[in-house]
Amino acid sequence: MQQFSKGSCKGDEGHRDENQSNAPPIPEQVQIDDSPVYRIERKLGKGGFGQVAIKFEHKDSKGCEGGIPNEWKVYDDLGEGHGIPLPLVHYKGQQGDYYVMVMDLLGPSLQAPLVNNVPTLPLEAVACIAIEAISILEKLHSRGYIHGDIKPGNFLLGPPGTREEKTLFLTDLGLATRWQDPSTGSHVKYNQTPGNFRGTILFASVHSQLGRTSTRRNDLESLVYMLIYLIRGHLPWQGHQGEDTSFPVCKQKRATPPDTLCDTCPEPYLQFTTFVLSLKFDEEPNYARYISLFRGIIGQNPYVWPVHTDVTQEVPWKQVQLKDDDEPSKKIQKLTRWISVYDVHPPMKQRCELAFQIYLVFLGFLEFIDDLPLSCRYCSNLDYVDLIFHIEKGHAEGMHITSVTYSFRSKSWALIMDDSARYTAQNYAFSCGSLHKEWIEKQWSENFYITAVAGADDNRFLVVMSKGTWNIQQSCCVFEIFPFKWIKKKWAEGLYVTAIATSGSQWAVVSTKGTRFTDQAIELDFQYPAEGIRERLKQGYHITSVAANLDEVAFIFSIPGGAATASVEQEMLQTSNFPNDSEIKEKWARNYYISSLCCG
Structure with a gap:
């Protein structure tokens, strides 16, 4: 005689891939090894009450690349007695095309009140949730894991x-990853792979959406957004519509200062938000301090707390009070208009075989400087006529373009030329809307390669070859969004990015083989x-290209190969x-010269 039990099912909808739309139907009943036979009565979250929850994950989902769901691996790694309030797993196994996990069926989620037309939660309730959620994350983080989808x-x-109806549980470890090497x-x-985001856009951290390596601060930033959501019933970036909301949502998150995000919220929420958004990549969060912030909101009577929490008894308020010098900075570092990158060059006595000339053309006038160890020509605030004039003049004097950019703010060009690049010849051309394919291909046939590119706000590009x-091979293209997937494809083919530029929202990217870069x-x-x-400089990278538009800035970092270029010093x-005259001279005095610049 078969034993039957009731079960509620949960499909892996939040992490499901688009190619799973034709996945076979979820089984009507489940039996894993010697488990009871579970009949599926309803979908989790639709009301009613069952004895267990059953989670189905299709074998082709992203969470199963290693053969079994990532969540299984995390549970196996945590083992028994982990001390984290997670749902108890009774059985795990495979049935048909699905991996199946049978676990305790819990009560309502924190989303339930808002779904059921309760506009906001009481401040005391949210403070209790904050304390317990921080405590849960501390326990999970102490085991070397982050959740990834708070x-x-x-x-x-x-x-x-x-007796557990007021206990808060954390569920769904499908996106959990390690922040700590177990060995x-x-x-x-640290790493960043733009476009490699999985999670919930509304609550994801900015770093997650930008594709940066997930660390403990990511979970806490998501918790900040969750708490504000529970208090206010919405988040500032919820109004974005369309198929791809990730970019505008991430942009608005990045631009929203803590005091705006926490408007109308009690001061502890602003303090918590400010602390969390100030955390560095590998910084250990001060969980006890964060918990202490909310102690004053929930009061002294634990019997009226809507969420059971005993952590406040372990962290006395007086032990973690804030000092004046502990207050984190509330400033947000906005993108400034000009970014210039300086490489160090050997002093003149090591380059005596070369003859250099120095000119500085700044804001329309020419200044000769004779007492500097290395020479370049810097020209800024140029219109098209002036730009062409100075390029031709420099070429006539044996100098070559090493960097050029356009200022969307001043509607003018900036140009850098010198005779240290060792080029034997140089050509340039303007094009409208895209790169001039026929002209570029003709230059390639004559062994000219793109060494600089810049774009203006009138859809024109300047290409320098x-x-x-x-160089022995190149590929170039113009894209409407930053083309990280295209760049990764070129990396696989042995081509590295050697030039980037923007024109309005468009990105022009040049990838090259023969660069001597190793990564x-x-x-x-x-x-x-x-x-x-x-982080990149600590890893041995140096900046080889930079470009920006009014929304984004992109830095290309490279690791050089070969003894001659193995060490690069940059500022x-x-x-x-x-950069004004004194700023340039100060760099020159220490043998630093502009290698890349952009304006955004």
Whole structure:
């Protein structure tokens, strides 16, 4: 005689791939090994009460690349007695095309009140949720994992009518990843892969949406958004419509300061938000301090707390009060107008075989400088006529373009030329709307390769092609969005990015074979990515290209190969206008010269 039990099913809808639309139907009943036979009565979250929850994950889903669901691996790794309030798993196995996990059926999620037309939750309730959620995340993080999809729907209360009905549980470990190497205990290495985002757009951290390596701060940032959502009933970026809302949502998150996000919320929420948004990539969160912020909101009587929490008894308020010098900065680092990158060059005595001339054309006048160890010509605030004049003049004097960019703010060009690039010849051409394919292909046939590209706000591009490079093959294209997938494809073919530019919202990218680079990485952000730059430089990368538009800035980082280029010293400068005379001279005095610049 078969034993039957009731079950509620949960399909992996939040993480399902588009190609699973034709997946076979979920079985009507389930039996895993020696488990009871479970009949599927309803879909989880639609009301009613059952004895267990059954989660189905299709074998072709993204979470099953390694053969079994990622969630299974996390549960197996955590083992028994992990001390984290997660639903208890009774059985795991495969039935047909689905991986099946049978676990405790819990009570309503934190999303349920808002779905059931309760506009907001009481402040005391949200404070209790904050305390318990921070405690749960601390326990999970202490085991080396981050959750990766913190949102109201993944926090559930215990079954109604039981002693656990006020206990908060964390569910769905399908996107959980390690922030800590289990063998060494060291923090995972920083990386960014734009476009590689999985999660819930509304609550995801900015770093997750930008494709950066997930760390503990990501879970806490998502928790910030969840708490604000529970208090206010909405988030500022919920109004975006269309097929792809990830870009505008991420952009608005990045641009929303803590005091705006926490408007009308009690001060502890602003403090918590400010602390969390200030966390560095590998910084250990101060969970006890965060918990202490909410202690004053929930009061002293634990019997009226809507969510059971005993963590406040473990962290006395007086032990973690904030000091004046502990207050985090509330400033958001916005993208400044000009970014210039400076490479160090050997002093003149090591380059005595070359004759250099120095000119500085700044804001329309020419200045000769004779007492500097290396020479370049800097020209800014140029219209098209002036730009062509200075290019031709420089070419006539044996100088070549090494960098050129356009300022959308001043509607003018900036030009850098010198005679240190060792080019033997150089040509350039303007094109409208796209890169001039026929002209570029003709130059390629004559062994000229693209060494610089720039775009203006009138849809025109300037392409500079030089002879005498190490290049042997190139590919270039113009895209409506930043083309990380295209760049990855070119990397696989042995071509590295050597030039990028913007024209309005368009991105022009040039990839080259024969660069002597051994690896390359990208930093893409809505603001100046100071932390990402520091992490990349620590990893041995240096900046080889930079471009920006009014929304985004992209840095291309490369690792050079060969003894001659194995070590590169760089500095960066952010200015509201083109670097002035004193700023340039200060860099020159220390043998640093502009290698890349952009204005956004």
